[in-house]
Amino acid sequence: MTSTQEEKAEIILNLINKRKTVPKGVIYHDYNDADGSIKMQELQFLISLLEERGLIILKGASRDPILTITEEGLNFPGFEKQREIDAIAERKKEEREKLEIKNLKGSVFQVKYWWVILLLNSIISFLIAYLTKS
Structure with missing residues (x-):
């Protein structure tokens, strides 16, 4: 229109x-x-x-x-105002999706590299045990 x-x-x-x-x-x-x-x-x-x-x-x-x-x-605000409302809703939806993707990537990193955290924890434990013996 x-x-x-x-x-x-x-x-x-x-x-x-x-x-x-x-x-x-x-x-x-x-x-x-x-x-x-x-x-x-x-x-x-x-x-x-x-x-x-x-x-x-x-x-x-x-x-x-x-x-x-x-x-x-x-309750119709007018066509121009309705377009603004729809654009704001679309931006909010996109921002929510980006945040969900960031959170998902963070949790994937934690699941994917669990062994690195375990290895670092073991090394630090051995260093603490070795330094306390000396």
Whole structure:
């Protein structure tokens, strides 16, 4: 979606939010009264995108469905803000994976070279025993 389409979709979502349940034709007229002109095909496209994202639900006849806002639509911060939230979540996930890999490598080192620690411990024990006898 382009930024213009996102802005229009947010306006449509706000118009639906004002009434909670509204026919598509009413949204068409409300949008044209409030913000300017929008073609019915573009409105249909934006409504289908909002429905795909789970922000609204279409009920009734396919010719003039009734649009109902969902709980997710009520809490939707906007497309730009949602992208920021998703990017932050992705960065946190990547950081968590890196930390898990570091921890895994550390534990693999400990398992792989256990004999080195045992050998060093033995050498130090013999040196301490030898130095205390002398």
